[in-house]
Amino acid sequence: MRxxxxxxxxxxxxEERADPFAGPGEVLVAPVAVGLCGTDLDIIxxxxxxxxxxxxxxxxxxxxxxxVGGDPAVAAxxxxxxxxVVPCRxxxxxxxxxxxxxxxxxxxxxxxxxxxxxxxxAPVRLVHELAAHVTWESGALVEPTAVVYRALERARPVPGxxxxxxxxxxxxxxxxxxxxxxxxxxxxxxxxxxAQEPLALGAGATRFTTEAAEAGGGYDLVIEAAxxxxxxxxxxxxxxxxxxxxxxxxxxxxxxxxxxxxxxVNGDATVSGSFSYTSSxxxxxxxxxxxxxxxxxxxxxxxxxxxxxxxAIEALRAASEARGKVxxxxx
Ligand SMILES: [Zn+2]
Ligand SMILES: [Zn+2]
Numbered sequence: 625m626r627x628x629x630x631x632x633x634x635x636x637x638x639e640e641r642a643d644p645f646a647g648p649g650e651v652l653v654a655p656v657a658v659g660l661c662g663t664d665l666d667i668i669x670x671x672x673x674x675x676x677x678x679x680x681x682x683x684x685x686x687x688x689x690x691x692v693g694g695d696p697a698v699a700a701x702x703x704x705x706x707x708x709v710v711p712c713r714x715x716x717x718x719x720x721x722x723x724x725x726x727x728x729x730x731x732x733x734x735x736x737x738x739x740x741x742x743x744x745x746a747p748v749r750l751v752h753e754l755a756a757h758v759t760w761e762s763g764a765l766v767e768p769t770a771v772v773y774r775a776l777e778r779a780r781p782v783p784g785x786x787x788x789x790x791x792x793x794x795x796x797x798x799x800x801x802x803x804x805x806x807x808x809x810x811x812x813x814x815x816x817x818x819a820q821e822p823l824a825l826g827a828g829a830t831r832f833t834t835e836a837a838e839a840g841g842g843y844d845l846v847i848e849a850a851x852x853x854x855x856x857x858x859x860x861x862x863x864x865x866x867x868x869x870x871x872x873x874x875x876x877x878x879x880x881x882x883x884x885x886x887x888x889v890n891g892d893a894t895v896s897g898s899f900s901y902t903s904s905x906x907x908x909x910x911x912x913x914x915x916x917x918x919x920x921x922x923x924x925x926x927x928x929x930x931x932x933x934x935x936a937i938e939a940l941r942a943a944s945e946a947r948g949k950v951x952x953x954x955x
Contacts, residue, residue: 628740628933628952631680633670638931644745646694651748653704655739657760658930658952659686660940661768661794662851663874667734668937673877677734684740685733688754688763690955695748703758705766707750707906708732724774724900731900740930740952752907755914762913764951765798765920770901770909772798772849775870776806777905778898781845783807788843789829790859791850792820794949795872797923799847800827805912814839814858816850819946826922836862849873853881860888860895869895923948930954 627641646652664683666672691702698704710730711723718726732738732746754763772795781787787808789799792815800811813829814836815821824832833839841862848859851873860883863869875881888895912918925948928936933952940950 625742626930627682627737627742628684628930629680629682630668633668633679636668636683636933636937638933641741643743646745649695649748650745651691651694651698651751653689653706653739653744653746653751654692654742655684655687655689655744655954657688657764658684658738658740658954659764659768659794660936660950660952661686662940664733665937665940666874666876671876672734672874676729676731681734682737682739682741683733684738684744684952685731686764686767686949687739688760688766689739689744691751692743694745697748698751698753703754703756703763704751705754705763705910706732706744706746706752707903708767709900710736710747710750711903721902721904723903740933740954742954752910754910757916758913759919759921761921761924761949761951762919765794765923765949766906766909766913767901768795769798769802769918769920770906771795771872771898772802773909774901774905775799775847775872775898776802777908778896779845779868779870781806781808781868784809785844786842787811788839788846788859788862789813790846790848790855790862791873792816792824793849794923796847796849797823797827797948798920799849799872800824800829801918801920803845803847804828808845812839812843814862819944823923823925823946823948843867846870847872851875853879856881860893863891863893865891865893867891867893869893871895871897924951926950927953
Protein backbone atom coordinates (compact mmCIF):
# COMPACT_ATOMS: atom_id res chain seq x y z
CA MET A 625 0.00 0.00 0.00
CA ARG A 626 0.94 3.65 -0.34
CA UNK A 627 1.50 5.67 2.85
CA UNK A 628 2.23 9.39 3.19
CA UNK A 629 4.98 9.32 5.77
CA UNK A 630 6.86 12.02 7.65
CA UNK A 631 10.12 10.19 8.29
CA UNK A 632 11.60 12.97 10.35
CA UNK A 633 10.76 16.70 10.53
CA UNK A 634 11.22 18.17 7.06
CA UNK A 635 11.20 14.82 5.24
CA UNK A 636 7.87 13.67 3.81
CA UNK A 637 7.43 10.94 1.19
CA UNK A 638 4.74 8.77 -0.35
CA GLU A 639 6.22 5.35 0.29
CA GLU A 640 5.26 1.74 -0.37
CA ARG A 641 4.59 -0.37 2.71
CA ALA A 642 3.38 -3.89 3.32
CA ASP A 643 -0.41 -4.08 3.73
CA PRO A 644 -1.43 -4.19 7.41
CA PHE A 645 -3.82 -6.89 8.65
CA ALA A 646 -6.56 -6.70 11.25
CA GLY A 647 -6.19 -8.71 14.46
CA PRO A 648 -8.94 -9.67 16.93
CA GLY A 649 -11.25 -6.74 17.68
CA GLU A 650 -9.90 -4.76 14.76
CA VAL A 651 -11.13 -3.73 11.33
CA LEU A 652 -9.23 -2.99 8.15
CA VAL A 653 -10.39 0.30 6.63
CA ALA A 654 -9.64 1.87 3.23
CA PRO A 655 -9.53 5.66 3.75
CA VAL A 656 -11.38 7.63 1.05
CA ALA A 657 -11.01 11.28 2.07
CA VAL A 658 -8.33 12.66 4.39
CA GLY A 659 -8.26 16.27 5.56
CA LEU A 660 -5.03 18.12 6.18
CA CYS A 661 -4.72 20.86 8.78
CA GLY A 662 -2.21 23.17 10.43
CA THR A 663 -1.34 20.46 12.91
CA ASP A 664 -0.14 18.29 10.02
CA LEU A 665 2.15 21.16 9.02
CA ASP A 666 3.40 21.29 12.61
CA ILE A 667 4.16 17.55 12.39
CA ILE A 668 5.88 17.95 9.01
CA UNK A 669 7.93 20.89 10.24
CA UNK A 670 8.65 19.50 13.72
CA UNK A 671 6.89 22.27 15.64
CA UNK A 672 4.63 19.99 17.64
CA UNK A 673 5.17 19.16 21.32
CA UNK A 674 7.41 16.05 21.18
CA UNK A 675 5.21 14.34 23.79
CA UNK A 676 2.40 14.15 21.21
CA UNK A 677 4.16 12.76 18.14
CA UNK A 678 6.60 10.09 17.05
CA UNK A 679 8.58 9.80 13.85
CA UNK A 680 8.33 8.21 11.37
CA UNK A 681 4.56 8.72 11.25
CA UNK A 682 1.91 8.27 8.55
CA UNK A 683 -0.12 11.49 8.42
CA UNK A 684 -3.91 11.65 8.53
CA UNK A 685 -6.09 12.29 11.59
CA UNK A 686 -9.16 13.75 9.81
CA UNK A 687 -10.70 11.13 7.58
CA UNK A 688 -13.49 8.81 6.52
CA UNK A 689 -13.32 5.50 4.71
CA UNK A 690 -14.81 2.12 3.88
CA UNK A 691 -14.41 -1.04 5.95
CA VAL A 692 -12.80 -3.76 3.83
CA GLY A 693 -12.29 -6.56 6.36
CA GLY A 694 -11.57 -7.65 9.90
CA ASP A 695 -14.01 -7.96 12.82
CA PRO A 696 -17.44 -9.05 11.48
CA ALA A 697 -19.19 -6.61 13.86
CA VAL A 698 -18.86 -4.07 11.03
CA ALA A 699 -19.69 -5.43 7.57
CA ALA A 700 -17.29 -4.93 4.69
CA UNK A 701 -18.47 -2.01 2.57
CA UNK A 702 -19.71 0.04 5.55
CA UNK A 703 -18.84 3.76 5.29
CA UNK A 704 -17.29 4.84 8.56
CA UNK A 705 -15.39 7.34 10.62
CA UNK A 706 -13.05 6.18 13.39
CA UNK A 707 -12.26 8.08 16.58
CA UNK A 708 -8.66 9.21 16.32
CA VAL A 709 -7.85 9.24 20.02
CA VAL A 710 -7.53 5.65 21.23
CA PRO A 711 -8.57 5.60 24.90
CA CYS A 712 -7.20 2.84 27.13
CA ARG A 713 -10.57 2.57 28.97
CA UNK A 714 -8.74 1.60 32.18
CA UNK A 715 -7.40 4.88 33.61
CA UNK A 716 -9.18 7.45 35.80
CA UNK A 717 -9.94 10.02 33.05
CA UNK A 718 -11.29 7.27 30.74
CA UNK A 719 -13.49 6.04 33.61
CA UNK A 720 -15.06 9.49 34.01
CA UNK A 721 -15.61 9.93 30.27
CA UNK A 722 -12.70 12.30 29.78
CA UNK A 723 -11.18 10.08 27.12
CA UNK A 724 -9.40 13.09 25.57
CA UNK A 725 -7.19 13.07 28.66
CA UNK A 726 -6.49 9.32 28.70
CA UNK A 727 -3.28 8.74 30.63
CA UNK A 728 -1.89 6.65 27.76
CA UNK A 729 -1.75 9.11 24.88
CA UNK A 730 -2.44 7.23 21.65
CA UNK A 731 -3.75 8.96 18.52
CA UNK A 732 -3.93 8.15 14.82
CA UNK A 733 -1.76 10.46 12.77
CA UNK A 734 0.32 11.54 15.78
CA UNK A 735 1.95 8.58 17.50
CA UNK A 736 0.01 5.83 15.68
CA UNK A 737 0.05 5.66 11.86
CA UNK A 738 -2.73 7.71 10.31
CA UNK A 739 -5.08 7.53 7.35
CA UNK A 740 -3.14 9.11 4.48
CA UNK A 741 -2.60 5.59 3.17
CA UNK A 742 -4.50 2.95 1.21
CA UNK A 743 -5.23 0.92 4.35
CA UNK A 744 -5.39 1.38 8.10
CA UNK A 745 -6.17 -0.95 11.00
CA ALA A 746 -8.41 0.36 13.80
CA PRO A 747 -10.08 -1.01 16.94
CA VAL A 748 -13.68 -1.88 16.06
CA ARG A 749 -14.89 -0.19 19.28
CA LEU A 750 -13.90 3.21 17.80
CA VAL A 751 -15.76 2.77 14.51
CA HIS A 752 -18.91 4.82 13.77
CA GLU A 753 -21.11 4.15 10.77
CA LEU A 754 -22.09 7.06 8.51
CA ALA A 755 -25.62 7.26 7.13
CA ALA A 756 -25.87 6.93 3.35
CA HIS A 757 -26.58 10.64 2.84
CA VAL A 758 -23.51 11.86 4.76
CA THR A 759 -20.84 13.00 2.29
CA TRP A 760 -17.21 11.91 2.46
CA GLU A 761 -16.38 15.59 2.95
CA SER A 762 -18.54 15.74 6.08
CA GLY A 763 -17.05 12.46 7.29
CA ALA A 764 -13.50 13.75 6.92
CA LEU A 765 -14.49 16.79 8.99
CA VAL A 766 -15.84 14.83 11.98
CA GLU A 767 -12.49 15.05 13.79
CA PRO A 768 -12.05 18.86 13.87
CA THR A 769 -15.80 19.22 14.41
CA ALA A 770 -15.61 16.98 17.48
CA VAL A 771 -12.78 19.17 18.79
CA VAL A 772 -15.01 22.24 18.49
CA TYR A 773 -18.09 20.41 19.79
CA ARG A 774 -16.27 19.32 22.93
CA ALA A 775 -15.12 22.88 23.65
CA LEU A 776 -18.63 24.30 23.18
CA GLU A 777 -20.25 21.50 25.14
CA ARG A 778 -18.01 22.46 28.04
CA ALA A 779 -18.63 26.22 27.70
CA ARG A 780 -22.39 25.57 27.35
CA PRO A 781 -23.40 29.09 26.24
CA VAL A 782 -27.02 29.86 27.11
CA PRO A 783 -29.18 31.17 24.24
CA GLY A 784 -28.80 34.81 23.24
CA UNK A 785 -25.06 35.10 23.78
CA UNK A 786 -22.74 37.39 21.81
CA UNK A 787 -19.98 35.19 20.46
CA UNK A 788 -16.62 36.11 18.97
CA UNK A 789 -14.60 33.56 17.03
CA UNK A 790 -10.96 34.56 16.54
CA UNK A 791 -9.49 32.91 13.45
CA UNK A 792 -10.66 32.05 9.95
CA UNK A 793 -9.28 28.54 9.40
CA UNK A 794 -11.26 25.31 9.52
CA UNK A 795 -11.62 25.13 13.30
CA UNK A 796 -12.77 28.76 13.47
CA UNK A 797 -15.27 28.24 10.63
CA UNK A 798 -16.56 25.08 12.30
CA UNK A 799 -16.93 27.02 15.57
CA UNK A 800 -18.99 29.68 13.75
CA UNK A 801 -21.24 26.92 12.40
CA UNK A 802 -21.51 24.74 15.51
CA UNK A 803 -22.16 27.49 18.05
CA UNK A 804 -25.57 27.94 16.40
CA UNK A 805 -26.61 24.70 18.14
CA UNK A 806 -26.64 26.89 21.31
CA UNK A 807 -28.74 29.70 19.71
CA UNK A 808 -26.42 32.71 20.05
CA UNK A 809 -27.64 36.26 19.37
CA UNK A 810 -24.65 37.14 17.18
CA UNK A 811 -21.52 35.39 15.91
CA UNK A 812 -18.65 37.67 14.90
CA UNK A 813 -15.63 36.18 13.18
CA UNK A 814 -12.35 38.09 13.57
CA UNK A 815 -10.24 36.68 10.75
CA UNK A 816 -6.84 37.39 9.28
CA UNK A 817 -7.61 37.21 5.55
CA UNK A 818 -10.44 39.14 3.84
CA ALA A 819 -10.72 36.30 1.28
CA GLN A 820 -12.22 34.12 4.03
CA GLU A 821 -15.30 36.31 4.45
CA PRO A 822 -17.65 34.29 2.17
CA LEU A 823 -16.74 31.04 3.95
CA ALA A 824 -17.27 32.64 7.37
CA LEU A 825 -20.66 34.03 6.39
CA GLY A 826 -21.54 30.68 4.82
CA ALA A 827 -20.59 28.99 8.09
CA GLY A 828 -23.07 31.16 9.97
CA ALA A 829 -21.14 34.25 11.05
CA THR A 830 -23.39 37.29 11.36
CA ARG A 831 -20.36 39.54 10.85
CA PHE A 832 -16.82 39.11 9.53
CA THR A 833 -13.93 41.51 10.00
CA THR A 834 -10.15 41.42 9.93
CA GLU A 835 -9.86 44.47 12.21
CA ALA A 836 -9.74 43.81 15.98
CA ALA A 837 -10.93 47.39 16.60
CA GLU A 838 -13.98 46.75 14.43
CA ALA A 839 -14.76 43.48 16.20
CA GLY A 840 -14.63 45.42 19.48
CA GLY A 841 -15.13 43.83 22.88
CA GLY A 842 -17.70 42.90 25.48
CA TYR A 843 -18.32 39.37 24.19
CA ASP A 844 -19.97 36.75 26.38
CA LEU A 845 -18.00 33.93 24.77
CA VAL A 846 -14.74 34.17 22.84
CA ILE A 847 -13.40 31.15 20.99
CA GLU A 848 -9.73 31.42 20.04
CA ALA A 849 -9.14 29.18 17.03
CA ALA A 850 -6.32 30.93 15.19
CA UNK A 851 -3.42 29.52 17.15
CA UNK A 852 -1.19 32.57 17.25
CA UNK A 853 0.07 34.65 20.14
CA UNK A 854 -1.60 37.76 18.70
CA UNK A 855 -4.92 35.94 18.40
CA UNK A 856 -4.76 34.81 22.03
CA UNK A 857 -4.10 38.40 23.10
CA UNK A 858 -7.03 39.61 20.98
CA UNK A 859 -9.29 36.92 22.47
CA UNK A 860 -8.40 37.78 26.07
CA UNK A 861 -9.01 41.46 25.36
CA UNK A 862 -12.43 40.97 23.80
CA UNK A 863 -14.29 39.18 26.59
CA UNK A 864 -16.79 41.00 28.81
CA UNK A 865 -16.53 40.93 32.60
CA UNK A 866 -17.73 37.53 33.74
CA UNK A 867 -17.35 36.14 30.24
CA UNK A 868 -15.72 33.01 28.93
CA UNK A 869 -12.64 32.52 26.75
CA UNK A 870 -11.99 29.11 25.23
CA UNK A 871 -8.56 28.46 23.72
CA UNK A 872 -8.47 25.91 20.89
CA UNK A 873 -5.53 27.00 18.73
CA UNK A 874 -1.95 25.84 19.03
CA UNK A 875 0.49 28.75 18.65
CA UNK A 876 3.39 26.28 18.69
CA UNK A 877 5.29 24.43 21.36
CA UNK A 878 6.55 26.88 24.02
CA UNK A 879 5.04 30.06 22.52
CA UNK A 880 4.29 32.49 25.39
CA UNK A 881 1.87 35.40 25.62
CA UNK A 882 2.09 38.26 28.15
CA UNK A 883 -1.16 38.40 30.11
CA UNK A 884 -2.50 41.21 32.28
CA UNK A 885 -3.45 39.18 35.35
CA UNK A 886 -5.21 42.19 36.90
CA UNK A 887 -7.48 42.47 33.87
CA UNK A 888 -8.45 38.81 34.13
CA VAL A 889 -9.09 39.01 37.88
CA ASN A 890 -10.93 42.33 37.72
CA GLY A 891 -12.80 40.99 34.71
CA ASP A 892 -13.95 37.91 36.65
CA ALA A 893 -13.14 36.02 33.46
CA THR A 894 -13.03 32.30 32.85
CA VAL A 895 -10.23 31.19 30.55
CA SER A 896 -10.00 27.54 29.60
CA GLY A 897 -8.16 25.36 27.18
CA SER A 898 -9.88 22.48 25.46
CA PHE A 899 -7.87 19.51 24.24
CA SER A 900 -9.05 17.24 21.48
CA TYR A 901 -12.45 15.53 21.94
CA THR A 902 -14.12 12.93 24.07
CA SER A 903 -15.70 9.74 22.71
CA SER A 904 -19.07 11.22 23.60
CA UNK A 905 -18.40 14.46 21.64
CA UNK A 906 -17.40 12.35 18.64
CA UNK A 907 -20.61 10.31 18.89
CA UNK A 908 -22.67 13.51 19.17
CA UNK A 909 -21.16 14.91 15.96
CA UNK A 910 -21.81 11.66 14.08
CA UNK A 911 -25.42 11.71 15.34
CA UNK A 912 -25.90 15.28 14.09
CA UNK A 913 -24.55 14.30 10.66
CA UNK A 914 -26.58 11.09 10.47
CA UNK A 915 -29.74 12.96 11.53
CA UNK A 916 -29.19 15.51 8.76
CA UNK A 917 -28.95 18.36 11.32
CA UNK A 918 -25.41 19.15 10.21
CA UNK A 919 -23.67 19.06 6.84
CA UNK A 920 -20.05 20.16 6.63
CA UNK A 921 -19.41 19.75 2.89
CA UNK A 922 -19.49 23.53 2.38
CA UNK A 923 -16.13 23.79 4.09
CA UNK A 924 -14.10 21.75 1.58
CA UNK A 925 -12.51 24.06 -1.02
CA UNK A 926 -9.44 22.11 -2.15
CA UNK A 927 -9.15 18.47 -3.26
CA UNK A 928 -6.01 16.63 -4.39
CA UNK A 929 -5.31 12.97 -5.17
CA UNK A 930 -2.97 11.41 -2.61
CA UNK A 931 -0.01 11.44 -4.99
CA UNK A 932 -0.32 15.23 -5.29
CA UNK A 933 0.26 15.67 -1.56
CA UNK A 934 2.94 18.27 -2.28
CA UNK A 935 0.39 20.58 -3.93
CA ALA A 936 -2.03 19.96 -1.06
CA ILE A 937 0.59 20.97 1.48
CA GLU A 938 1.40 24.08 -0.54
CA ALA A 939 -2.29 25.02 -0.65
CA LEU A 940 -2.35 24.67 3.11
CA ARG A 941 0.75 26.75 3.67
CA ALA A 942 -0.18 29.69 1.48
CA ALA A 943 -3.44 30.55 -0.18
CA SER A 944 -4.41 33.95 -1.48
CA GLU A 945 -7.92 32.80 -2.35
CA ALA A 946 -10.66 31.56 -0.01
CA ARG A 947 -9.51 28.36 1.63
CA GLY A 948 -11.52 25.97 3.74
CA LYS A 949 -10.54 22.36 4.25
CA VAL A 950 -7.84 20.86 2.03
CA UNK A 951 -8.64 17.22 1.28
CA UNK A 952 -6.54 14.35 -0.02
CA UNK A 953 -8.57 11.88 -2.09
CA UNK A 954 -7.10 8.47 -1.39
CA UNK A 955 -9.61 6.22 -3.13
ZN1 LIG B 1 -6.39 18.47 12.29
ZN1 LIG C 1 -7.31 5.93 29.56
